[in-house]
Amino acid sequence: MIFRCSKCDICSIIPASDSIDEAYLEFLDRIESGGGVKAKDLRWLMEQEKIIRSKKDIDRILSDNKVSDPLIDQVLRSDQDYIVDFRILQEPQPDYGDPVGRLPVDEAIVSVIASKGIDRLYKFQQEAVKAVLKGADLVITAPTASGKTEAFCIPVIQKIKERSENGVRAIFVYPTKSLSRDQAPKIKEFADPLGIKVAIVDGDIDEEERKRILDFPPEIIVTNFDVIHYHMLHRTRFAGLLRTARFLVVDEAHVYTGVFGANVFHIISRLERLAGKLQIIAASATLPNAAEFCERLFGRKMQLLAGRGRRGDLNLSIIFPSLRSSRSLAIDLVKKSTKNEHRTLAFSNSHLGSELLAFYAARQGVSIKVHRAGLTAASRNEVEQLFKSGKLAAISSTPTLELGVDIGDVDTVVSDIVPINRLVQRIGRAARRGQQGYAFLVLGNDPISQYYKAHPDDYLSDHEFVYTDPDNPIVKEYQVLAMACDRPIAMAESKDIWQAVQSLVARGLLILSGSRFIPDFKKAGQVLNNYSIRGIGSNVHIKLGNRLVGERSVPQAIEELHKDAIYFLSGKRYRVKELFFDQKSGRQAYANLEQIPSDYPYYTKALTDEWPSVTEIHERKKVLGIETAYCSLRILKRVLGYSNMEIGHDITQGKKTMFDSTIEYEFDTKGFVFRAPQPSDAVASADDGDYVATSGFHASEHVIIEGSAMITGGASHDVGGISLGSSGLIFVYDSSAGGNGASRILYDRLEKVFGRALSILSECPCSSESGCPRCTYSYRCGNNNEYLHRISAIEVMKRVAAGQDCQIGDMHGDRAIV
Structure with missing residues (x-):
């Protein structure tokens, strides 16, 4: 915050505070003690405090990089932002192979290939x-x-x-229908000249096309894992076609993380049970x-081959x-x-972020328009x-457009902060056809951005690790039940899945008949028909009037x-008139929306608490x-109320409203626990x-959680955290029921995370x-960013860094703070 006294023309820069009164009092203290500068020297002070770059710095950056571009010049000369880094990313020329005529094809x-000018x-x-x-x-x-x-x-x-065999020979899998169709x-360009048929199979094909595929099976099927799972589960004619497959191609494999990846692992195992071993x-x-x-993900040894392609030069700016x-x-x-007539793609890391950006940009x-998960396929x-x-x-997009869907030329990419390899994936959208490209990485008012502002070179070396x-x-359990529906499970093949089989037998979902486990199809159908391989647990249907307009997974x-x-x-705001959610009832959860005035000044943020209990230490x-x-945990999550947050104000605390009765959700997951040293001096x-x-x-x-995103990539967004009062016990857990692998990534890199x-905190x-x-603040904090003490936390982490010995001991605390 910048304060200026209108009488004496003295200015001072005060660190941002949620209380304007506290900031003003600090300004007065500085004035009384002789601090501050004359208004004419304010820019000099802002440069010294690294609030903005000096004009000399910007001139040098532009000159060193030989840049005379009007957009870059406008952005870098901002008097509201600090230019952390600017560089031109020039992709090295890729290595070329032999002439295409020598390929063994x-x-x-x-x-x-030659017709493409290659x-x-x-x-x-x-x-x-x-x-x-x-055969690799x-x-x-x-x-x-x-x-x-x-x-x-x-x-x-x-x-x-070469094999000239009839039937489906290869399955090409993409994570979305739109990418399959893109x-x-x-694929057909290469297949058609050889008389090899290619067909898309998804929920959007019409009955005539479906019949044609079943009667005259193509050699190549283009589909997704949802379709494969559905047809194997229901033992359809299409599932029978898959028996002849010999190749499985999985594009955008990095998408299959967490729970989605765990489901994909089992779907591939079921597919190979049907078709035999696949390449x-x-x-x-x-x-x-x-x-x-x-x-x-695939349960086998894989040969790795890394490559690079061509693109135009990219002007990368990192801005605070x-x-x-x-x-x-x-x-x-x-x-x-x-305004510079650049076709622009803006990435936000959250559903709300993408909606707010589009909402305000459209007002200007x-x-x-918005492109994100949760909107209908037709809308996207x-x-x-x-x-x-x-x-x-x-x-304005969430990560949905990180995938390779062709949306035409893109000149500029604006991105929230993400790990460098995710940024490379996003900015790969720009200059794809050799034109000059622009990429702007927007840092935020958060711990990670603060660190990278001071250590920009670390940003370029911190990479994302994907996990499942x-x-x-x-x-x-779900997938073993589906496996039994595909085909009864022989006793001889149950060794690696025995615990899941026994659980399903105890629940009456599987029945031992001779030497085989067969499903109770009626009960299995009730369990599996609403199961989503992209998550665990139920979805809440979102309704506007009598119309279904979207859905959102639990617990979000x-x-x-x-x-x-x-x-x-879709860029508009609604109030939730009613939420029906009862985890124990088994009924479909739903939320009814109602419209609100366009000038309504607030949005909301839930107030939550969570209680952990350790069920097994691994x-x-x-x-x-x-x-x-590292352990198995049971988490009880409760929504206690909400805070009203004023739109247009970047505050992290708001007016609280508490519910008469809480909304509760309980789930099992994985995570880790440790006891931090007591901050004895601060206490x-x-x-x-x-x-x-x-x-x-x-x-x-x-x-620990927010900062770990730099070291683990996006893993911190798939974990939650709980501290148990003054006990020093801290739990970090996978936010998906059953676990998604994210907390394990943190657990394996914990020493670097602590550092x-x-x-x-110190810087x-x-x-x-x-x-x-x-x-110390977190936008995900369920306690409205209350109960925070920076000096105490610095002492805790210094004691950790010094190697102070701390045993976990008794895992109880007097209160849970998330």
Whole structure:
């Protein structure tokens, strides 16, 4: 905050505070003690405090990079933001292979390649062709639009041609229907000249096309895992076609993380039970643990092949919004970009973020629409087509558009903060056709951004690790039941799934008949018909009047769709008139929406608490001096009320409304627990030592989870955290029922996470006792960012770093703070 005295013309910069009165009092103290500068020297002070860059710095950056671009010049000369870094990303020229005529493939395939003006494949494409032809199970990693499709398509089609067998030979799997339909024509380009038929199978094909596929099976099916799961489960004619498959191609493999990935692991096992062993070829974005992840996902050893493609130069700017919110900066970047006639794609990391950005950008005259999960497929397709045709200037998207759907040329990408490899995936959208591209990474008012502002080089080396947990016991039970519906389970094949089989027998879902386990089809159908392989548990149906307008998965739904919650949908705001949710009833949960005035000034944030109980300890280890245990947990989550948050104000605390009765949800998951050292010095000097200790542990829990995102990638967004009062016990758990693998990523890297947490706390310039959004506050805090104490948390983390010995001991606390 900048304060200026109108009488004496003295200015001072005060760290942001939720209390304007506290900030003003600090300003007065500075004035009385001789601090502050004359208004004419304010820019100099802002430069010294790293609130903005000096004009000299900006001139040097532009000169060093030989930039004379009007958009870059406007953005870098901002007097509200600090330019953390600017560089031109010049993709190294890819290595090329031999002339295409030397490829060991049919002449018709060579002709297709040549017709595209290509006389040599990239070297990674050539190596992929040879590896697949030799029968390797392969993972291909490369950036967006670098030629991965050709790398797996050419050799699979060649092997189908060589064998000349009837029936379905290859299954090409994509994570979304829109991506399947986008990629199928590219596959057909290579297949058609060889007389190899390609067909899309999803829920949108008509009856005539379905009958044609069943009567005259194509050699290549393009589909998704939802369709495969459904047809095997219901033993349809289409499932019978899959028996002849020999190749499974999985594009965008990095999408299959967490619970979705656990389901995919079992679906592939069921598919191989039907068809026999498949040769698996996977394609993925560039990842640091691609081989390890794919080996876990597919349950076998995978050969890794990394490649790169061509694109135009990208102007990358990393920007910290010093005197405005990150959303205001992102909207301004979208506005400036579209005014310069640049086709713009803005990525937000959350559903609400994408809706708010579009809501405010549209108010400022930007032609923009939202593209996110939870909207109907027709709505998303309409947005894609409008943008591709040039009728829409910008899209505000969640990660849905990180995938390779062709939406036409993109000049500019504006992105919330994500790990560098996710950013590369996003900005791969820009300059895909060789034109000059622009990428703006918008830092925020949060611990991670504060750290990267001070350590920008660390941003470029911190990579995302993807994860899944095929051993999720809840997923395994559902999938073993589905497996029995596919075909009864012989006693001889039940060894690795025995625990799940026994549980299903006890529930009356499986019956031992001779030496086989067969399902009770009526009961199994009731359990499996509403099961989603993309998550666990129920969804809440969202209704407007009598019309179903969307759905939201639990537990997120009970936080976003409680009574009187303000819910964003397609750029408009609604109030939740009613929520029906009863976990024990088995009835479909739903939320009814009602419209609100366009000028309604608030949105809402749920107030929650959570109670953990350890059901089993799997592993213990020492991290520095801290005993840590990886375990199975049961979490009771309750929504207690909500805070009204004023739109347009980047505050993290709001007026609270408490419910008469809570909304409750209980689930089993995995996570880890440790006991942090007591902040003895801070406690000894405090009037209320219990409050200081409790608040220090809560702040430590926040910064450990928020800061870990830098080291683990997005894993922190799939975990929750609980600190138990003044006990020092801190729990970190997978937010998905049964577990998703995210907490394990943190557990394995905990020493580095502890170190980063201490840096965030120590380096923050704020002077508030509780800290601020750049160190201790969390936008996900269920306690309205109360019970936080920065000095106490610094002492806790310093004691951890010094190796103070701490045993977990008795796992009880007097209160749970999330």
